[in-house]
Amino acid sequence: MNKPRIQRRQRAVLSCNDCRRRKLRCDRKLPCDRCIKGGIAEECAYETDNQTPPSDCLLERPSKRQRESVPCAAAARTEEAPRSYLDVPKLFNPSEFARSDITAQDRVKHLERQVALLEQQLLVQKSVSLEASRFIGRTTDTLSGTTSPRGFLKGRHYGSFYYGPSSPTSIMAYFPELRAFMKNVYHNSTAQRLAQDMMAVGKATSTNGSSYRIVTVSSLRDLLPDRSITDRLVQKYLSTFETTYRILHIPTFQNAYERYWDVDKPGSTEMDAVVLSILACTICICTNGSPQYSRNGSTLHTQAVLWMKACEAWLRRQSSKHRTLASLQVRCLRLLALAATSHKAKDYYHEVQAHMGIMISCGMHRDPVHFGDRCSTFEGEMRRRLWATSVEIELQASIDKGTPSMVSRLEADCAAPGNFNDVQLSPSLEELPPSEPVEVFTDTSFLFMSTRSLNFRSSLCALTNSLQSRLDFQDTLSHANTIEEYIQSIPNWTDPGSLQARTLLDLQLRQLLVILYAAKTADVGATLNTERRYSIIALMGAAAATTALHTALTASSNLALCCTRSDYYRAALLVCHVACHANKVNDTMVAQAAKSTLDSCAQQALRLQEERVMLVGRGGQQHWVLSAAVGLASVQFEPSHSDAVKLQAIDRVSRLLYRMLSRKDIGEEPPANEVLLQDAPRIPKQINSHPGYSAAALSTDSFADVGLRIDAFDFGETSEWMLDDFWFLNEPFGSECQANHLI
Structure with a gap:
């Protein structure tokens, strides 16, 4: 039942x-x-x-x-x-x-x-x-x-990223229709399939080996390429980056570089680190050869990452108590290498701020004149150069991130470097030579001229990225006139080596014009009055000049600024944003200016971004965003050809991905996550045992021989216990006077 x-x-x-x-x-x-x-x-x-x-x-x-x-x-x-x-x-x-x-x-x-x-x-x-x-x-x-939006937040919970008003990424806050256009065009496209193929290749490679790669070397010199390749990359650095940011003293470096190759194993590793960091700066901006690609970037990028990791391992071994000129030079060169390779781009701002903390802790922001005989003339001038270089790098990183610069809040009295050539400066010099007039181009002309507008640029960066203050139209015009005056004051140097210096002096000022007028043109719902119309026309002119300057420099086979700056990307995105809404304002002059600037400026920026992606193998997302923005803006002027314009926007990305996929690195190795410097094997000192384990069995000489010194209790050699190395910035430097202060 x-x-x-x-x-x-x-x-x-x-x-x-x-x-x-x-x-x-x-x-x-x-x-x-x-x-x-x-x-x-x-x-x-x-x-x-x-x-x-x-x-x-x-x-x-x-x-x-x-x-x-x-x-x-x-x-x-x-x-x-x-x-x-x-x-x-x-x-x-x-x-x-x-x-x-x-x-x-x-x-x-x-x-x-x-x-x-x-x-x-x-x-x-x-x-x-x-x-x-x-x-x-x-x-x-x-x-x-x-x-109105004041910046852009990406991510959720604690994994968010902030991009302020001057950051190119924050333009997305004013461009909501771009995301819908990108999703519509990208879905089931050739670019989507190629991107999936790239990801599949990368995943297949990562499953074959360990995801964390450690490279162990006995010396940094083991990582150097052939002498011919090293010479070419070093010369490329001297003709590009060193014409603007002054990190090396060229005569001293060239003499040390020639001696460097005369011996197999030099006693000092400082030259190893300096040369490797120089190579990491320039390997991605050399146009010789065609690199191969993987999911992590080009082979040039992978090699540069290996060299940077090696320099980081060397820096970790350096004493923060006994800093050297080489250690500070390597730190500055490493920042340039990070920018040129787009390696860990999201962490670049943090790296720059940490570097500035080290420079301030060294007292680099104080002028060497306060040091008296504790700092030679040569050392003082090198301190000024390194500080000026660090400040310029920090200011640009703050502008790209969209935050106020540290320079605007820091009290510093370090003077500008002198306007003279390196041959006039030597380690044995007792007095600095007089500076040349600004019309004469020297090895330090860029920093000499750039320091003049530093305070203005840093304060303007703080104003445009402030969360409270807003600039009205009259303030915008006043600042724009000041920028134009600084641009007009740039000398028209005729020296062949002055092209990058002149271009960078112009770009770092003109980008502020774009940022100033962007705040007045971004709000598409605002009434098109005289002020907004003027801002749109001025923005178009500044954006077109920005991309034209980059294009002219790239035509001379100089890709240093193309691979390290994002001002042309910002300018092109803003042009696309204005052009997308130009037909809705019923103003013929604005529509014509937007159309002509879109045809020239945006296309130039696309070529620059494509060049950067092909060299570094990174930045494809920015290229895709810019290509979609150009397509969306073009549809507004050619609505009858919307399908063709959409296809053209995605085809630009497809061609780029296809070129990278066709040059896939067959024997790909994942980029190095860490480099370990292996010490030479040591023969341990034999210590005779004692039956009673007395203190005589472990003498202090034994600790000294193996490098185990306890400095805090070394009364005989540690001057800090006697305050011998303490001195005051506002007092004379005679020994008697210092002794009186410490009694």
Whole structure:
């Protein structure tokens, strides 16, 4: 006899409808985290009772492809009509009530559940709108009535990245339609398939070996390439980076470099580190040969990363108590190498700020005149050069990040380097030679001229990235006139080696013009009055000049600024943004200026970005964003050819990916994560044992021989115990006078 079937009690339903249907863990929030990540936050809902609803009552969840097309449709819907708070997802199919197997009681329960779900949706949307209105109110009070975006945040939780108003990335805050255009064009395109092939190749390579690669060498010199390659890369550095940022003393370096190759194993490793860091700066800007590519970048990039890691290992061995000129030079060169290779681009700003902390702790921000006889004339001038170089690197990193520069808040009195050639400076010099006039180009002309506008540029960087202050139109015009005066004061040097110096002096000022006018043109909803029209025209001119300067320098086979700067990328994105909305303002002059600048400036910037990607193997995302922005802006002027323009935008990326995939590195090795310097083997000193383990068995000489010194208790040699090395910046430097202070 069959026993009656016992009906089990159903468990309480705690998950949301979608997580329960997919049998996934739910955090029980409203909306839950999984629905937020899946793009269906507005559909997240919970059952009001413990009964599991029939399958026909579950939310109709769209497929993955349908969900991916939602942002595009939502963007198009936004232009037609604002979304109402009563726009809730469809919760059930009305035709279900026509079924004969559903009783009246079931229908009532269905309706009760639907009403409860609708009430939940309304409560969620009202709370969101209330919180948004409160946030806007707080923002309005804090920022003096301005609700325009002030920067751009990427990421979630603690993994967020901030990009301020002067950062090129922050332009996305004013360009919401670009994302919808990119998703529409990229889906099922050739570029998507090629990108997946690149990722597949990288994953296959990473599974064959360890993901963390450690390279062990006995000496940094073991990593050097052939003498001919090293000579070419060193000469490339001297003719590019060293004409602007002064890190080396060229005569001293060249003499040491010639002696460096005369011996197999030089006693000092300082020259090894300096040469390797120079090679890391220039290997990616040399145009000879065609590199191969992997998922991590080009083979040139991989080699540069290895050299940088080796220099980092060498720096970790250097004493912070006894710093040398070579250690500071390697630190500066390493920053240039990071910029030129785009290695860990998100961490570049942190690296620069850490470097500035080291320079300040060394007292580099104080002028060497305060040091008296504790610092020679040569050392003092090298300190000025290294400080001026570090300040320029930090200011540019702050502009690209969109934060106020440290220079604007730091009290420093270090003077500018002298305007004379390196041959006039020697380690035995007792007095500095007089500076040449600004019309005479010297080895230090760039830093000499750049220091003149340093305070103005740093203060303008702080103003444009401030969260409280805003520049009105008159202030913008005043600052723009000052920038133009500085640009006009740049001498027209005729020396062949002055091209990069003249170009960089112009670019670092002209980028501020672009940033100034961008704040006035970014708000597309503002009225096109005289001030905004002037700002748009001025922005177009500054952007076109920026890309033209880069193009002229690149035509001379000098890619140093192309691979280290992003001002042309910022300028081109802003041009695309203005051109995208130019036809909507009913102004013929603005539309014509936007169209002509788009055709010239944006195309030049695309070629520059493509050149950078092909050399470094990094930066493909910026190229794709710029290509899509150019396509979106071009559609506004050629709506009848929209399909062809969209295809052209994605084809630019496809061709680039195909070229990289066709030159795939067959014998690819993952980039080095760490380099270890292996010491030469030592013969341990034999210590005779003693039956009583007396102290005589371990003499102090034994510790000294193996390098185990305890400096804090070395009374005989540590001058810090006697305060012998303490002195004051505002006192004479005679020994008697210092002794009187310390008694």
